[in-house]
Amino acid sequence: MTDRRQIYLVDDDDAVRRSAGFMLKTSGFVVEPFASGVEFLKSVDGLTPGCILLDVRMPGMDGLEVQRVLGERGITFPVIVLTGHGDVNVAVAAMKAGALDFIEKPFEKAVLLSALEEGFAQIERSDRSKARAAEAVLRLNVLTAREHEVLEGLVRGFPNKTIAYDLGISARTVEIHRANLMTKLNVRSLSEALRIAFAAGLGDTPG
Template sequence: MADAVVHLIDDDEAVRQALGFLLMASGYAVRVYESAAVFIEGLAEAQPGCVVTDVRMPEVDGIKLLRLMKAKRSRLPVIVMTGHADVPLAVEAMKAGAVDFLEKPFDDESLLAAIRLALDRQARDARIEDEFATIRARLEHLSPREREVLDGLVAGLPNKSIAYDLKISPRTVEVHRANVMTKMGAASLSDLVRMAFVVRSGSPS
């Protein structure tokens, strides 16, 4: 992600400066926050990327941060940093949705590798979201009859069975089927069925 930003959250100024310098020297755009509360205030406008946060902070700790992000439907992947005594807390953070945790002290490459993986995940999730939205938009352009034919195809019914159920001719089913394929941008029947299942699952993932 060329425009990805690493959102760095830590209440320790020395840590913010050291990690901020490392990340910028490694070619990343970085935004630093002195607390999770400050980050949450601007979450709606936060640029795509990932979050690197300390797990133990005053007021809003890493666990509460993850829960607040989830409540606000944020899809930014989160990496938590933890001291040795805070490993159980980091595990709890993973259960709350963090993608990784790093136990201090960690080397530079461990952090950079975790960020690369998090940004790859963010890019993948964005592609999936885009595909999901595209499929839904295409489905909305189908006529009621075309939706009925699609339902039959997804159920695995042959054209003749669909025609019988809908009380139309097999030739008419073929016409609707061709229209559905075109409107959905499906390259094959299996592609069409996959699209239908993606939307009916209620989740792009």
């Protein structure tokens, strides 16, 4: 799928954009070039997920600054930093800030393609995780408010008696709600119910 192979090439060097863009297109990727970090950030919110090839040495706004803004906006596209010789410190800083990899110019095709494959694998893992979360949330939507509260207690590892005390109901009523929620979720064990709850993010926040 083309949307799985989208690359955003952010480099102020026109020759790099042309040569790298041509090489990537002939390798089966869809390439969208940007001549500056500012130009890229103006468009990024509306872009489909893809890998970012980001030059670190650009006038106006360097790659590290672009990376920082992406983080602030919650954009998690895999970033592969393009560096010149002697930019090791900058590359390390980019990796600490979440870059997937860095590649020195002039880069070898095999090295670049290997980094991109890992980037697209990361996107696919993220997509699968989001799909599981969305499915889990939908499944939990069939529960009543009380069943949801009982499940939250189970997520925290509480026994029925503790859940009953917290909710001001009897332990027997908790057992009934527990049985009902497992039926609605179409699961046969508590561990299956908990997996759905965790996927939906129920265990992420304390309380």
